[in-house]
Structure formats: structure tokens, C-alpha cells
Amino acid sequence: MMASIEAFQGPAASITIDDFAGCDRPLVIRGLVRDWPIVELARESDTAFARRLSELDNGTPVDTLLIPPGEDGLVGYNADLSGFNYEHHRVSLKQGLQRLAQYSREHSTAGLAIQSALISACLPGFVEQHDVSFLPPHIQPRLWLGNRVVTPAHFDEYYNIACVVCGRREFTVFPPEQVKNLYVGPLDFAPTGAAISMARLDRPDDPRFPKLREALKHAQQAVLEPGDAIYIPPLWWHHVASLERLNALVNYWWKPIMQGVPATHSARGFLLHGLLSMRGLSPAEKAAWRHLLDYYLFDSAHPAAHIPEDKRGILGPLTPELAEQLKQLVLKQL
Structure with missing residues (x-):
């Protein structure tokens, strides 16, 4: 049996954003947004929830995936990996909700997923009545809405709080080191x-993915009800299954301000540049670079502690001015 994701200890009202600074494990936060008006409507009925979203919708097109019957609602690749198994459309939230209602009436197994819709752009009146009080206002919420769809295991490089506002969602999370057992598709x-992981969690005996069983030994799982939330640290793999005919989630992504400098640059660029510059090196060179990277980036000791503070150059405190200098140096290297 899979382990449960740990729950936040203490009342939800006592949480601050500092509780997540450096938190290295996922946490379930029961009832974090249970008092949101939209959650109360969802508890009343799917119809009441959908009607209120339609009233708030201003018609802005949002990214919508249509998954044909026979795919089990799984967002993924087609059979030969030449494309994806869905059609991509840009429609309004109201149109998406109308399609979901149609699927429900027809008992269709087709999937629909509205993904990462910026709420301030499509539901301008939503934020006034729905916010997470401990998050600063510049952290913009996004809406994820659909029927019984499955998003395979993937990771984000941001801190993430995801709040279930309608239906139920099952989260299965894996620590970052399980990347070696998850059979990740093209970057x-x-x-x-x-x-995303190309291995289906409900098919652990698939002979193409023999190491998946090892990954599942390290997985944790939780089902979130309307009003519940989950915190997911950066780089934790998370597989999300929507369990009802109508599901909705609001999430918040952010990066902390480090040493007074907003973390606006993507660490994913570091990975991509590493593929470009290091993949072709000899094993000895790779080993040597691993020592350098550990020393300058990953070890806890300060690599410039022996250099006078005013002579540390790009190894000094990361001020906005130094961040810009580093950016220009990276651009020159490229």
C-alpha cells in the first residue's frame, strides 16, 4: 500500500508563507480554502459551481485539450510519439463548461482539460472573493478544470500550492531522485x-518500464476533497488524477526572493545548457566538472570564504546588479 502524503500540522489559519521556505517535502493542507464561496457552491452541486464560473467568465480564450474516447482521459503522446493524443483548442471557460456538460449527459468517456488559465485574465471578479491570505498578491492564481483526466508525473521548478475547489483529485508524488525510475519523455x-513520465502508474507490470515498481515504492499519495490543498516543493514529481465528472483546481506558483533578488531566471536553462556543453565530454571531463559544480553550486560551504569580501566578484552576494552582470556573462558564453 502506498504511503500517505504528510499533512500540515496545525490549523490552516495559522500558516504563513515562511512555513514553506526550504520545506523539502509535500504537505497536504486540509480545509485551506473550505470557506471560499466557489467551494461552497461546489458542495451544493456541479451545476451551481459551473453557473457561477460562467457568470464570472469574460470570454477570454483559454488552453483546452480534448482527449478522444479510448485514451482513459490520459494526457500524453500518440502511439509512435510523433504527436500528442489530444486536440488543442482555445475557447472560453463558458464554452468549455458547456462541452463538459454535454459529455456528462452523453456519458462520454472523452476527456477535456482546461489548463493553466490565468484567473486575472479570464475570471476578473474571482480573486476579490478567493485568495490564500498568506500569499502576496503578486503571486497570480491559475485555474485547471476538466472531467476525469490524468496528468502523468511531471515536475515544476517553482514552489506550488494547489487548491481543489470542485470534485476530487488524487495526487501521487515522487521525490526528485526517482527521475531515474520514471521513464521521462523528451524534454x-x-x-x-x-x-512527463511515459509509464502509467496503473500498469506497473508494463515490460517496457521495469523500474517503475521501484519508483512506486517511494511514492506517496493523497486524495483531496473540495477545500483541501497540497504544497509541492520544486522538482518533486507529481501525477494528478481527476476523479469526478467535474473537477477544478486553483494553483499558485512562486519563487522566493533570494538575497533581495527575485528568482526570475529559470534553472531549467542550466539543464539545457548543460546538455549542450557537457553531454559530449569524456567520462573523465564529466567527473572533473561534477567536482567543480559541487564546489561552486551544491556544497554548503561558501566557495569564496577565503577571498576578501570586496574581491569576490561574481561569487559575492547576489545583488540585482550582480545578477545582471552574470546574465550578460552567460549571454556572451552562448
Whole structure:
């Protein structure tokens, strides 16, 4: 039996954003947004929930995936990995909700997923009544809405709090080191924008993915009800299954301000540049570079502690001015 994701200890009202600074494991936060008006409507009925979203919708097109019957609602690749198993459309939230209602009436097994819709752009009146009080206002919420769809295991490089507002969602999470057992697809060609696992969690005996069983030994799982939330640290793999005919989730992504400098640059660029510059090196060179990277980036000791503070150059405190200098140096290297 899979282990449960740990729950936040203490009342949800006592949480601050500092509780997540450096938190290295996922946490379930029961009832974090149970008092949101939209959650109360969802508890009343799917119809009441959908009607209120339609009233708030201003018609802005949002990214919508249509998954044909026979795919089990799984967002993924087609059979030969030449494309994806869905059609991509840009429609309004109201149109998406109308399609979901049609699927429900027809008992269709087709999947529909509205993904990462910026709420301030499509539901301008939503934020006034629905916010997470401990998150600063510049952290913009996004809406994920659909029927019984499954997003395979993937990771984000941001801190993430995801709040279930309608239906139920099952989260299965894996620590970052399980990347070696998850059979990740192409980094630059992924159905969700983020690279995904190609192994289905409900098919652990698939002979193409023999190491998946090892990954599942390290997995944790939780089902979230309307009003519940989950915190997911950066680079933790998470597989998300929507369990009802109508499901909705609001999430918040952010990066902390480090040493006074907003973390606006993507660490994913570091990975891509590493593929470009190091993949072709000899094993001895790779080993040597691993020592350098450990020393300058990953070890806890300060690599410039022996250098006078005013002579540390790009190894000094990361001020906005130094961040810009580093950016220009990287651009020159490219």
C-alpha cells in the first residue's frame, strides 16, 4: 500500500508563507480554502459551481485539450510519439463548461482539460472573493478544470500550492531522485509543456518500464476533497488524477526572493545548457566538472570564504546588479 502524503500540522489559519521556505517535502493542507464561496457552491452541486464560473467568465480564450474516447482521459503522446493524443483548442471557460456538460449527459468517456488559465485574465471578479491570505498578491492564481483526466508525473521548478475547489483529485508524488525510475519523455516535446513520465502508474507490470515498481515504492499519495490543498516543493514529481465528472483546481506558483533578488531566471536553462556543453565530454571531463559544480553550486560551504569580501566578484552576494552582470556573462558564453 502506498504511503500517505504528510499533512500540515496545525490549523490552516495559522500558516504563513515562511512555513514553506526550504520545506523539502509535500504537505497536504486540509480545509485551506473550505470557506471560499466557489467551494461552497461546489458542495451544493456541479451545476451551481459551473453557473457561477460562467457568470464570472469574460470570454477570454483559454488552453483546452480534448482527449478522444479510448485514451482513459490520459494526457500524453500518440502511439509512435510523433504527436500528442489530444486536440488543442482555445475557447472560453463558458464554452468549455458547456462541452463538459454535454459529455456528462452523453456519458462520454472523452476527456477535456482546461489548463493553466490565468484567473486575472479570464475570471476578473474571482480573486476579490478567493485568495490564500498568506500569499502576496503578486503571486497570480491559475485555474485547471476538466472531467476525469490524468496528468502523468511531471515536475515544476517553482514552489506550488494547489487548491481543489470542485470534485476530487488524487495526487501521487515522487521525490526528485526517482527521475531515474520514471521513464521521462523528451524534454523538448511534452504534452503539458513540462516533461512527463511515459509509464502509467496503473500498469506497473508494463515490460517496457521495469523500474517503475521501484519508483512506486517511494511514492506517496493523497486524495483531496473540495477545500483541501497540497504544497509541492520544486522538482518533486507529481501525477494528478481527476476523479469526478467535474473537477477544478486553483494553483499558485512562486519563487522566493533570494538575497533581495527575485528568482526570475529559470534553472531549467542550466539543464539545457548543460546538455549542450557537457553531454559530449569524456567520462573523465564529466567527473572533473561534477567536482567543480559541487564546489561552486551544491556544497554548503561558501566557495569564496577565503577571498576578501570586496574581491569576490561574481561569487559575492547576489545583488540585482550582480545578477545582471552574470546574465550578460552567460549571454556572451552562448
